Amino acid sequence: KQEVTQIPAALSVPEGENLVLNCSFTDSAIYNLQWFRQDPGKGLTSLLLIQSSQREQTSGRLNASLDKSSGRSTLYIAASQPGDSATYLCAVSLEGTDKLIFGTGTRLQVFP
Amino acid sequence: DTAVSQTPKYLVTQMGNDKSIKCEQNLGHDTMYWYKQDSKKFLKIMFSYNNKELIINETVPNRFSPKSPDKAHLNLHINSLELGDSAVYFCASANWGLAGETDTQYFGPGTRLTVL
Numbered sequence: 001k002q003e004v005t006q007i008p009a010a011l012s013v014p015e016g017e018n019l020v021l022n023c024s025f026t027d028s029a030i031y032n033l034q035w036f037r038q039d040p041g042k043g044l045t046s047l048l049l050i051q052s053s054q055r056e057q058t059s060g061r062l063n064a065s066l067d068k069s070s071g072r073s074t075l076y077i078a079a080s081q082p083g084d085s086a087t088y089l090c091a092v093s094l095e096g097t098d099k100l101i102f103g104t105g106t107r108l109q110v111f112p
Numbered sequence: 113d114t115a116v117s118q119t120p121k122y123l124v125t126q127m128g129n130d131k132s133i134k135c136e137q138n139l140g141h142d143t144m145y146w147y148k149q150d151s152k153k154f155l156k157i158m159f160s161y162n163n164k165e166l167i168i169n170e171t172v173p174n175r176f177s178p179k180s181p182d183k184a185h186l187n188l189h190i191n192s193l194e195l196g197d198s199a200v201y202f203c204a205s206a207n208w209g210l211a212g213e214t215d216t217q218y219f220g221p222g223t224r225l226t227v228l
């Protein structure tokens with residue numbers, strides 16, 4: 001059974017810091033891994049999608065890496081801003097299905 | 113333009129009632145989903161529909177009945193509501209991959225259901 005864990009559960013940093021969010025999964029038979037952002041009371045916004053054959057994806061200040069064999073992904077946020085404050089969720093898509101298994105989330109607060 | 117929309121945004125109702133949540137996507141996707149996010153913010157898939165056919169049913173009680181009148185709509189009807197049904201329900205859509213796998217899923221804003 002696939003389990004997805006995110007560390008840390010919460011993170012509070014001053015503006016400008018570079019930070020890393022971690023995601024680990026127990027079954028490496030994944031199709032892809034996605035990082036989402038959820039603002040309070042809102043839906044999820046897809047940030048980055050990494051196919052299982054890829055090692056990383058970049059979008060602006062965000063960089064996500066994937067090490068499928070070790071069951072790990074990291075989301076790197078450069079030069080954090082207060083607007084980055086949100087909950088970040090990673091989710092893996094299992095091979096042969098369209099089912100997304102979500103992690104427990106990391107709640108990020110960036111203060112001025 | 114809203115890509116994935118849900119109505120209503122908030123729903124407060126008494127135990128035992130029957131209620132429906134509607135979802136529409138204008139992205140031209142062929143697969144739609146319902147997720148439940150509980151009080152601990154854990155998000156879990158309930159159903160997926162591809163071209164109006166049920167693909168995934170994650171051992172959800174049969175009081176929950178999804179209905180897909182067409183590819184752009186997936187509604188969720190809940191009978192005999194219970195206290196434990198209180199949660200935020202998210203609709204999502206994506207395109208079905210060649211091997212039945214999905215690419216990026218686009219989520220609606222959520223419907224916060226409170227059962228009293």
